[in-house]
Amino acid sequence: MKTCLIVDDSKVVRMVARKILEELKFETSEAEDGQIALDVCKAELPDAVLLDWNMPVMSGIEFLRELRKLPEGDRPLVVFCTTENDMAHIQEALAAGANEYIMKPFDSEIIETKFSQIGLL
Amino acid sequence: MNSSDFEFLSSLLYKQSGLVLTPDKGYLLETRLQPVARSHGLNSIEQIVSTLRSRRDERLVNSITDAMTTNESLFFRDRTPFEQFKTVVLPKLLETRAAKKQIRIWSAACSSGQEPYSLSMILDELSARLAGWRIEIIATDISSEMIARARSGIYSQFEVQRGLPVQLLVKYFQQDGDRWQLNEKIRRMVTFREFNLLQDPRALGNFDVVFCRNVLIYFDQNTKRQVLDGISRQMAPDGYLYLGGAETVISITDKFQPVKGQRGMYMPTGAGGQKAAI
Numbered sequence: 001m002k003t004c005l006i007v008d009d010s011k012v013v014r015m016v017a018r019k020i021l022e023e024l025k026f027e028t029s030e031a032e033d034g035q036i037a038l039d040v041c042k043a044e045l046p047d048a049v050l051l052d053w054n055m056p057v058m059s060g061i062e063f064l065r066e067l068r069k070l071p072e073g074d075r076p077l078v079v080f081c082t083t084e085n086d087m088a089h090i091q092e093a094l095a096a097g098a099n100e101y102i103m104k105p106f107d108s109e110i111i112e113t114k115f116s117q118i119g120l121l
Numbered sequence: 122m123n124s125s126d127f128e129f130l131s132s133l134l135y136k137q138s139g140l141v142l143t144p145d146k147g148y149l150l151e152t153r154l155q156p157v158a159r160s161h162g163l164n165s166i167e168q169i170v171s172t173l174r175s176r177r178d179e180r181l182v183n184s185i186t187d188a189m190t191t192n193e194s195l196f197f198r199d200r201t202p203f204e205q206f207k208t209v210v211l212p213k214l215l216e217t218r219a220a221k222k223q224i225r226i227w228s229a230a231c232s233s234g235q236e237p238y239s240l241s242m243i244l245d246e247l248s249a250r251l252a253g254w255r256i257e258i259i260a261t262d263i264s265s266e267m268i269a270r271a272r273s274g275i276y277s278q279f280e281v282q283r284g285l286p287v288q289l290l291v292k293y294f295q296q297d298g299d300r301w302q303l304n305e306k307i308r309r310m311v312t313f314r315e316f317n318l319l320q321d322p323r324a325l326g327n328f329d330v331v332f333c334r335n336v337l338i339y340f341d342q343n344t345k346r347q348v349l350d351g352i353s354r355q356m357a358p359d360g361y362l363y364l365g366g367a368e369t370v371i372s373i374t375d376k377f378q379p380v381k382g383q384r385g386m387y388m389p390t391g392a393g394g395q396k397a398a399i
Contacts (some may be wrong), residue, residue, distance in 0.1 A: 113282070
């Protein structure tokens with residue numbers, strides 16, 4: 001079973017995403033900001049990260065840059081999932097090493113398509 | 122809606138588009154024709170029927186056909202056919218058409234254009250290998266409204282997230298608020314035309330590849346045969362036909378045969394009756 005870390009400061013978004021990902025047979029874990037997510041990744045790298053952009057303590061983009069510096073930190077496939085819905089943010093995310101980008105609002109079909117496109121399904 | 126009105130509308134749609142509407146799909150008529158009634162200044166579907174019973178109103182008939190034949194589409198739908206096109210079909214055509222350096226592709230029933238544009242993005246990605254080639258993509262749909270939408274190349278945020286890798290979104294689209302428009306170069310690679318699959322396709326010319334996916338499922342056996350036979354007359358003997366995952370030529374026509382090991386892909390039946398293989 002593949003693992004996915006859900007990083008979002010909204011408990012509701014985490015809950016919705018968890019439900020969708022568990023239906024897609026992922027083993028999920030959650031973090032409410034980038035710093036907690038980084039600590040989780042230092043202990044054990046997940047196969048995938050579903051990542052919000054704007055969060056307290058450490059943002060999604062800062063987390064991603066730190067993640068990619070970790071040993072084997074290029075292994076997890078990172079999918080942004082954010083309300084930052086403009087081209088500049090998407091380009092910044094890709095430059096930092098994101099593999100896919102979901103513009104909120106999202107639904108199960110979008111998550112499934114995006115995860116499938118990058119070989120997670 | 123009473124059964125006489127349902128009969129009238131389903132018969133009209135069948136004659137216009139080949140669409141087979143079974144009585145259990147009555148709800149589709151209800152939901153899709155209410156806005157048509159309003160836009161024509163009519164109060165109800167019953168009024169649509171009574172108007173058409175008294176006189177043939179082409180504009181109204183076209184609006185009904187448009188509303189009932191419009192179906193969802195997404196970029197790189199089902200992925201595999203596009204992978205096959207890129208890795209199997211295109212290399213083969215580049216070899217067999219090397220003298221002419223010309224390939225014609227037909228995207229039949231293209232809806233809002235995601236299928237032909239997916240093909241043009243693939244071709245653009247491979248442009249270094251295609252220098253000096255003339256590759257035409259003809260995309261047709263029965264709905265004038267869909268053709269206009271497709272031609273504009275404008276998609277909602279929701280649509281650009283369905284099947285389109287984000288790297289291609291960044292490379293080929295411009296953003297205008299929550300709408301995204303394909304760049305002019307990709308749009309110009311596709312020629313859109315209004316075309317009813319029940320018509321004779323000779324006017325469209327000959328093709329090396331035809332995508333006719335997820336449309337035959339709406340037709341009865343005779344109409345499927347008529348459409349497939351029409352396509353076969355326009356296809357190069359070594360051309361390729363793509364059908365949707367739930368569609369087949371088996372027991373409909375002997376003009377095509379499945380390509381071994383390539384799901385959804387068909388080739389015109391060879392003189393020797395050999396199973397097609399690549």
